[in-house]
Amino acid sequence: MAAHTLVVGGTGMLSELCEALAGDGGRLSLLSRHASRAAGTDGFDCDYHDGVAFAAALDAAIARSGPIDRAVAWFHTLKIEAPRLLAARVEGAMFQVLGSAVADPAHPERLETARRVAEGLPRCAVRQIVLGFRVEAGRARWLTNAEISQGALEAIRSDRPLTVIGQTEPWSARP
Numbered sequence: 788m789a790a791h792t793l794v795v796g797g798t799g800m801l802s803e804l805c806e807a808l809a810g811d812g813g814r815l816s817l818l819s820r821h822a823s824r825a826a827g828t829d830g831f832d833c834d835y836h837d838g839v840a841f842a843a844a845l846d847a848a849i850a851r852s853g854p855i856d857r858a859v860a861w862f863h864t865l866k867i868e869a870p871r872l873l874a875a876r877v878e879g880a881m882f883q884v885l886g887s888a889v890a891d892p893a894h895p896e897r898l899e900t901a902r903r904v905a906e907g908l909p910r911c912a913v914r915q916i917v918l919g920f921r922v923e924a925g926r927a928r929w930l931t932n933a934e935i936s937q938g939a940l941e942a943i944r945s946d947r948p949l950t951v952i953g954q955t956e957p958w959s960a961r962p
């Protein structure tokens with residue numbers, strides 16, 4: 788069966804990323820509350836706060852398109868069951884998309900804590916994509932959706948363990 792990429796939260800700022808991944812020729816599954824509305828891909832509706840529903844959606848995607856060779860995961864919080872349920876089913880790289888808070892120097896443990904979602908799961912290789920900010924002409928701003936999708940695509944294509952889109956330093960400069 789063709790390679791299977793599964794994206795959690797791919798219908799918003801990661802839409803352009805999903806369009807690019809869909810063009811790769813493999814199988815693409817999207818999971819979000821309204822994923823089935825996205826045209827051209829296999830969408831599985833579920834709320835990631837509901838672990839049972841999320842696991843069922845993952846298993847439905849696997850039943851349709853085979854084992855998950857690559858995952859891209861955008862969760863607003865990692866303090867739920869869903870990230871671990873996903874990691875347990877990934878047989879390849881799992882790209883975690885992470886908000887800038889993981890780069891807060893007051894909490895240097897956050898990246899490592901996020902990485903531990905795959906602890907004890909040798910088939911799941913965690914890659915981390917940190918969403919930073921940009922400073923232009925002395926003014927700081929958050930990333931645009933296009934910058935986020937493009938940066939995430941580059942991170943996935945290069946398979947880097949850690950990518951920062953934009954910058955997170957100096958931390959005091961963030962918008």
Ligand SMILES: NC(=O)c1ccc[n+]([C@@H]2O[C@H](COP(=O)([O-])OP(=O)(O)OC[C@H]3O[C@@H](n4cnc5c(N)ncnc54)[C@H](OP(=O)(O)O)[C@@H]3O)[C@@H](O)[C@H]2O)c1
Nearest residue numbers: 796797798799800819820821822834835918919929930932
């Ligand atoms: N550092 C930065 O610059 C930075 C970082 C983060 C965000 N942003 C900006 O902020 C804007 C808003 O961000 P956002 O966090 O709302 O991201 P978003 O990617 O625009 O939307 C959230 C995604 O997660 C899904 N989702 C949300 N809650 C869910 C749930 N409970 N269960 C399953 N799926 C769920 C949504 O789909 P459904 O609605 O179908 O569930 C959607 O695909 C973005 O457009 C981006 O430009 C910037």
